[in-house]
Amino acid sequence: MRGEEIRAAALAEFARRGYEATTMADIGAAVGIRGPSLYKHVRSKQELLASVIDATMRALLAGHDAAVAGVTDPVERLRRAVEAHVRFHARHRVEAFVGNRELRSLTEPHRAGVLGLRSDYELRFRRLITEGVSAGVFRVASPRLAAYAILDQGMGVAVWFREDGGPGENEVAWQLAEFALRMVGVDGRV
Amino acid sequence: MRGEEIRAAALAEFARRGYEATTMADIGAAVGIRGPSLYKHVRSKQELLASVIDATMRALLAGHDAAVAGVTDPVERLRRAVEAHVRFHARHRVEAFVGNRELRSLTEPHRAGVLGLRSDYELRFRRLITEGVSAGVFRVASPRLAAYAILDQGMGVAVWFREDGGPGENEVAWQLAEFALRMVGVDGRV
Incomplete structure (x- = not known):
């Protein structure tokens, strides 16, 4: 379910800031995952x-x-x-x-x-x-x-x-x- | 006519990079105006x-x-x-x-x-x-x-x-x- 949650957060961030301006750190922050740990769930x-x-x-x-x-x-x-x-x-x-x-x-x-x-x-x-x-x-x-x-x-x-x-x-x-x-x-x- | 030309360049840059990612320097470069001189023609x-x-x-x-x-x-x-x-x-x-x-x-x-x-x-x-x-x-x-x-x-x-x-x-x-x-x-x- 972590993947699902991350995708939902990514969608919300992309909508709000635009893809270019969104960082992986923004997405991580939205789901409460810090730094490199996010890469255990998604590649990029x-x-x-x-x-x-x-x-x-x-x-x-x-x-x-x-x-x-x-x-x-x-x-x-x-x-x-x-x-x-x-x-x-x-x-x-x-x-x-x-x-x-x-x-x-x-x-x-x-x-x-x-x-x-x-x-x-x-x-x-x-x-x-x-x-x-x-x-x-x-x-x-x-x-x-x-x-x-x-x-x-x-x-x-x-x-x-x-x-x-x-x-x-x-x-x-x-x-x-x-x-x-x-x-x-x-x-x-x- | 400078204003017209600058607006056309701005439109092209906004389309290509998106508004957020475009800088006044990008627009200036596109029309060959360097740095602060651009502000003689447009405010922001x-x-x-x-x-x-x-x-x-x-x-x-x-x-x-x-x-x-x-x-x-x-x-x-x-x-x-x-x-x-x-x-x-x-x-x-x-x-x-x-x-x-x-x-x-x-x-x-x-x-x-x-x-x-x-x-x-x-x-x-x-x-x-x-x-x-x-x-x-x-x-x-x-x-x-x-x-x-x-x-x-x-x-x-x-x-x-x-x-x-x-x-x-x-x-x-x-x-x-x-x-x-x-x-x-x-x-x-x-």
Whole structure:
């Protein structure tokens, strides 16, 4: 459990100070481990960043897969995928913030690994859209641009969503799913 | 013109190193001004950041106002506003990146000033949507969420748009305007 605790502290420090300005000593201080002992648990600050961002991407992918599993209707698949995407970004704002801001602080091979996961995630949405088009249910000129737009809407939620005011998570998830469906040419006439 | 040149250099350095890690000496070196002479032109690094982000927001607002000026049809107004928003983000990716990433590096009163401009910009979109709803042309449960979603799609363009591959600026602007119109319940049946 020490590793888990250290990763959580690293995430908080990266969010607060930025990756470059954070030192291993800051992270150690946050979990009450002094000096070199921290290196018994983690190899480097870079490894911590990679592990934090990797965990975020894998959680997002797992959430997506669980959301669409066993569902065959293209409308329902996209609705569930968008809701999962939006809810994740409403709940994991710090992870999303660090994952986006510090992507450029990742060195290889970590960077390529994370970009690969991001690309996998985007492709899942593109495929949902393409399947809906093939089934004659969606009308979209560019499934790729539709996927980008849908993903960007959801990522934006991590920036503006507040627990203490404004529309709640359900309203945001339902509305953004509705927007996504309208974007691909399905209109629930809400 | 010295001021203009210094702001451009500051923008580039902030984008490359991040605001915190950039020194006035870095900015001076980039424009060939040594040491204290830089302070003849600008008061501080914070002033430079504020000036760079302020200029970005004012350009965005001016672009919006020009795009909708003299147009009364709600569909056409929203289409033009979204196209202007998207084209700005495709063309000013570095400005958008610094403006978003370094917003938290702004101190008061600069921060409040920029947040005010951002809020003005968002309200313009919300108003366009509300007007369309009042005119019976748009169907939207939450004009506020629709405005957020439309703005987030466009800001995403600054992240993924590439001049050297992928869909070009026109395709992106037209498609995202179409998505925005579909989101508010107008479907051009493209």
